[in-house]
Amino acid sequence: MKRVRIIVAALCVIATILLISYSTSKYSEYEVTEVDRCREILSQMTLEQKVGQMFMAGFSSNSLDEATEELFRECMFGNVILFTNNIVNAEQAVEINNDLRSHIEIVSEVEPFVAVDQEGGPVMRVFDGATDFPSNMAVAATGNPENAYSEGLMLGRELASMGFNMDLAPCVDVNSNPNNPVIGVRSYSDDPKLVGEFASEFIRGMQESRVLACAKHFPGHGDTSVDSHYGLPVIDKDIEEIREADLYPFKVVVENGAEAVMSTHIVFEAIDEKLPATLSPAVLTGVLRGELGFDGLIVTDGMQMGAIVKNFGIAEGCVMAVKAGADLLVTGSGNMSQSDIRAQRDAYLAVVNAVRNGEIGEDRIDESVMRILQTKESYGLLDANTTDIKLTDYVQSHGEFSRKLNREAVTVVKDETGLIPIGDDRQRVLAISHPMSRMIWDEMPQERRYNSFSYAFSMERESVDALTVDYSPSIQDVQRARDMADDYDVVVIAFGDVAGNSSQRRLIEEVFKANANVVLVCLGSPYDSMKLDQIPSIVCTYQYTRSTRDALNGVLSGRYEAVGRLPVKLPF
Numbered sequence: 245m246k247r248v249r250i251i252v253a254a255l256c257v258i259a260t261i262l263l264i265s266y267s268t269s270k271y272s273e274y275e276v277t278e279v280d281r282c283r284e285i286l287s288q289m290t291l292e293q294k295v296g297q298m299f300m301a302g303f304s305s306n307s308l309d310e311a312t313e314e315l316f317r318e319c320m321f322g323n324v325i326l327f328t329n330n331i332v333n334a335e336q337a338v339e340i341n342n343d344l345r346s347h348i349e350i351v352s353e354v355e356p357f358v359a360v361d362q363e364g365g366p367v368m369r370v371f372d373g374a375t376d377f378p379s380n381m382a383v384a385a386t387g388n389p390e391n392a393y394s395e396g397l398m399l400g401r402e403l404a405s406m407g408f409n410m411d412l413a414p415c416v417d418v419n420s421n422p423n424n425p426v427i428g429v430r431s432y433s434d435d436p437k438l439v440g441e442f443a444s445e446f447i448r449g450m451q452e453s454r455v456l457a458c459a460k461h462f463p464g465h466g467d468t469s470v471d472s473h474y475g476l477p478v479i480d481k482d483i484e485e486i487r488e489a490d491l492y493p494f495k496v497v498v499e500n501g502a503e504a505v506m507s508t509h510i511v512f513e514a515i516d517e518k519l520p521a522t523l524s525p526a527v528l529t530g531v532l533r534g535e536l537g538f539d540g541l542i543v544t545d546g547m548q549m550g551a552i553v554k555n556f557g558i559a560e561g562c563v564m565a566v567k568a569g570a571d572l573l574v575t576g577s578g579n580m581s582q583s584d585i586r587a588q589r590d591a592y593l594a595v596v597n598a599v600r601n602g603e604i605g606e607d608r609i610d611e612s613v614m615r616i617l618q619t620k621e622s623y624g625l626l627d628a629n630t631t632d633i634k635l636t637d638y639v640q641s642h643g644e645f646s647r648k649l650n651r652e653a654v655t656v657v658k659d660e661t662g663l664i665p666i667g668d669d670r671q672r673v674l675a676i677s678h679p680m681s682r683m684i685w686d687e688m689p690q691e692r693r694y695n696s697f698s699y700a701f702s703m704e705r706e707s708v709d710a711l712t713v714d715y716s717p718s719i720q721d722v723q724r725a726r727d728m729a730d731d732y733d734v735v736v737i738a739f740g741d742v743a744g745n746s747s748q749r750r751l752i753e754e755v756f757k758a759n760a761n762v763v764l765v766c767l768g769s770p771y772d773s774m775k776l777d778q779i780p781s782i783v784c785t786y787q788y789t790r791s792t793r794d795a796l797n798g799v800l801s802g803r804y805e806a807v808g809r810l811p812v813k814l815p816f
Contacts, residue, residue, distance in 0.1 A: 282617040285354065285626065286610060293352055294606075294613045295595050296320030298566065300359060300543070301588050302576015306330050308343040315585060316351060319592040322616075323357040324348065325412075327369055327578035331360075334373025334406050338635045341407025345633075354617070355625035357456070357572075359410040362403060364395060365429055365787050366768075367413075373635075374402055375642040380415060380446075381429040381770075382653040382786035384438060384811040389445045391649055392432075396446035398642045400453025405636035409623055410456040412506060412543070412574075416443045416493045417466035419812065422771040423743075426471040429769055429786045433811035434466075436489050440496030447502050456623060458543055459497045461508035462532060463521055464490030472509040472551040476520060483514040495536050503619060504541040505532060507570065509551035519568075520551060523561060528569035541619055543572040547591065548584055558587045559594035566595055566604055571612040650795040653786055655808030657773055658816065660780035663763050665802035666734055673708040675701040676725055676755070677738040677767075678715045680788050697738045697765070697793045704797055715740070716747040725751050729758040736800065738765035740788050742772035752776055765796060770812055777816050784810070 286294070301321040303312040306329065315321070324344050331337050341358050348356040360369045365379020377399055383392050396414075403411055418439050419431035432442040443459060450457035461472075463486060470477035479486070494505065507522040515531060516524040522544045532538050544565050547553075552561040562573050573595075575588040598604040620626055656664055666673055675698035702710035711728065713721040729735050735755055739748040742764075756762050756779060763781040766772040767788040773779075783799070783806070785792040798804040 278618070278621055281626070282614055282621055285617055286614055289613070291599060291606065291609070292596060293320050293322075294609050295592060295599070296352055297322035297354065297613045297616050298571065298573055298595070298609070299323060299588070299592055300325050300357065300572050300574045300576060302327065302330075302580055303585060304329060304580045304582075306332055306336065306340065308340060308347060313347060315589065316348060319589055320351050321588075321592070322348060322352040322354060323359065323572065325359040325574060325576040326408075327361075327576070329579050331370050332372070334370055334402075334635055337370055337373075337406040337408075338633050342632045345407065354620060357410045357620070357625070358408050359412055359458075360403065360408050361412045362399060362408075363413040363415065363430060364399065367430060370406065373639060375399070375639050375646050376789045376791060377642075377646050378649050378653060378791070379429040379787045380432045380442070381419075381811055382792075383649060384432040384442050385655050385784075385786060385808040386649055386652040387809045388652075389441050391652075392442040393445040393449040394645060395649070396449025396457065397453050398449075398638065398645065400450040400455035400457075401636070402638050402642065403455050404453055405633065405638065407633040408455065409625065410458065410504070411450060412458045412460060413450075414443050414446045414457065414459065415461070415465075416440070416459045416497055417461060417464050418489050418493060419466040420489060421467045421469060422774060423469045424466060425469065426473065427466050428771070431466055434813060435811070436492035438811060440493035443493055444497050444500040444502075447497055448500065451501070451503065454623060456504055456619065457502065458504040458506050458541075459494060459502045460506035461510075461545055462494055462505050463508070463510075463512055463515075463527060464494070465508045465510060466490065468510060472545070472549055474550040476509065476511065476551040476555050478511045478513060480513050486512060486514060491531070491536070494532075498536050498538045502538075502540065503622075504543055505538060506543045506545055507532075508545055509549055519564075522552070522570065523556065523564040523568050525568045533569060541571045541615060542569060544570050544574050546577050547573055547575050548577040548580075548587065559590045562591040563594050563598045563604070566598070566608065566612070571615050647791045647795070650785070650789075650791040651798065651804050653808045654792075654795050654799045654804070654806050655770070655784045655810050656799075656806040657766075657770065657782040657784055657810060657814065658780070661761065663734055663761060663781045664783065664800065664806065666736075666763075666800050667802040669705060669707050671707060671733040672731070673701075673705070674711060674728055674732040674735045675708050675738070676711045676713060676735065676751070677765075678713055678717075678740065680790070680793070697767075697788075697796060700793055701736070701797050701800070704801065713751070716745055717751045718747075722747075722751045722754050726754040726758050729755045732759065734761045734763060735759050736763045736765065738767055738796070739772075740767040742766060743769065743775050749775060752779070763800070767792070770810060770814065774814060784808070
């Protein structure tokens with residue numbers, strides 16, 4: 245009996261080994277089939293088609309006109325990026341994306357990546373027909389990473405229904421510099437661990453929706469005081485500081501399955517003393533590929549940004565980026581002039597000629613194109629897709645989730661005199677604010693004051709009077725606010741750029757002299773509050789949209805509890 249048991253056990257082990265071997269061989273066969281398919285497509289491409297696959301081009305109009313068709317045909321551009329000047333609304337986005345897909349597929353014989361910067365918060369390209377999801381910092385203020393996952397999933401579904409298959413989001417920058425002019429609330433936090441956790445969840449949701457997410461801006465744009473759109477920032481931190489802060493969240497998202505990473509146009513002197521990350525082999529190949537082990541797509545930030553154009557030129561910059569290890573060169577930008585459009589042709593020809601004259605080996609091009617094709621294969625873009633994209637109206641169902649996030653994000657930074665909530669209807673309250681941006685929500689263009697927090701708050705409570713001023717309050721606005729302030733029990737001032745707008749600060753300071761019971765609402769960055777830390781009660785909403793306006797009204801009135809947690813450190 246003992247011998248029988250031994251034989252049976254041995255047979256079970258052998259059967260298990262054979263089953264594992266069969267499963268592994270079948271999986272390997274599937275993988276090889278995918279790779280072989282991409283290699284076959286690559287082998288049939290001309291050099292011009294291969295280089296075209298490495299470009300993500302742009303154009304100026306909101307329709308596929310003859311000039312754009314000619315440019316894409318001549319340069320065989322394999323991918324495209326859209327900006328606000330290309331998009332009227334969600335329905336028009338579907339139409340233009342269907343046209344672009346058809347045209348590019350005919351030229352390059354492979355479907356394009358159709359990309360957009362739809363981050364949520366201040367960076368949105370589609371407004372009409374899309375949900376106004378909150379900024380990354382607002383999502384982090386809710387304290388729940390699952391909210392980032394759900395936002396990524398919902399945002400991806402909306403984009404896919406419009407014909408986009410790539411979103412250049414999220415920002416994985418650690419906003420450690422309060423004076424950062426370009427990141428701010430686009431970052432989740434100044435805590436690297438928090439950034440890595442929330443960004444990973446957003447990417448997981450986005451990629452589950454079958455839209456490729458792109459983590460940006462590697463190795464990090466959070467500790468700069470210069471905007472790379474206009475100049476070339478330089479970071480002089482030592483390598484350990486960079487690893488512990490800036491690189492940490494990128495390491496986390498790479499380990500958690502990020503398939504695309506965007507480089508930044510910043511010089512990190514500890515890694516490369518002269519070249520910005522986008523053009524640096526030490527950064528892209530050495531750190532991102534080598535140290536972090538990333539094997540997905542390396543995407544450049546816009547090659548028409550000032551950091552590149554002013555210091556290298558777009559054509560030479562694209563050649564240098566390819567040599568450094570970049571796979572996708574983003575040459576499209578917003579509101580492109582004719583010279584900007586021509587510059588894309590020059591950049592394309594520069595890369596083609598660099599291969600022809602031996603400056604770049606064709607095997608280097610093949611490496612990137614193979615990576616592009618394999619990523620497109622995984623997102624179903626190698627099969628001819630003649631079915632037009634159909635718009636799905638997710639906005640109504642997603643809107644409640646966005647409103648929930650905005651309610652959970654509202655943060656009471658401090659309330660030293662107990663003014664919040666303003667629950668007593670007998671208190672006379674003066675609410676002062678500027679209107680929302682016309683780009684975001686302009687319900688009544690002829691009467692912009694109706695689109696302000698102050699007006700909405702006054703409509704909600706009889707004891708509230710509204711004063712709507714210009715974004716940069718005039719001397720007359722300041723005088724009127726100061727004269728009115730003394731007659732009220734509480735004054736609520738909601739502004740969107742206290743740090744950068746001296747007129748806004750002047751009004752707040754003058755009102756505070758007249759009435760010490762001031763509640764300051766920072767409608768943008770929480771760092772704005774550092775400029776006026778003498779104000780005893782400060783609230784942060786991280787952005788200014790209809791959802792945040794309504795959430796703020798609810799918190800101030802006591803309908804909602806302020807549960808938001810500050811995702812950054814402030815000196816008070």
